[in-house]
């Protein structure tokens with residue numbers, strides 16, 4: 451049984467910075483859950499960050515640059531939370547190793563979970579192409595990461611890799 455890592459907020463868990471969730475109602479996800487494929491993670495909360503918490507953005511750059519020590523993740527107001535984000539990414543990677551996971555569906559635009567877009571660090575609502583810290587670490591280890599807008603593609607990947 452090929453498992454898939456999913457952002458907890460996409461599964462209705464109220465773990466986002468504002469205490470909310472991003473519930474995805476998709477028949478494919480429902481099927482994955484009923485098949486026992488889904489492993490849930492919120493990297494930020496697993497790393498010990500609170501609910502709610504201040505919004506955070508990568509301060510110019512992307513998740514790879516954070517992993518390289520070239521930029522930081524900063525909360526609104528200036529508190530640097532880079533270590534928490536890297537710790538959360540490591541927890542997500544450990545889960546993938548534990549359950550032999552090579553496919554993830556993570557929440558777009560998050561500084562942890564964004565796979566195609568992230569916010570630009572200015573806390574002005576501007577998105578820019580790039581990936582979050584968890585996604586950067588997972589991709590370095592060969593894990594395919596999709597967003598909640600690419601669930602059909604993720605489903606194909608699950609069945610292609612389990613063939």
Ligand code: SF4
Pocket residue numbers: 457458459460465466467491492493494495557560562563
């Ligand atoms: S996007 Fe990722 S880090 Fe943010 S609340 Fe959802 S699971 Fe947690």
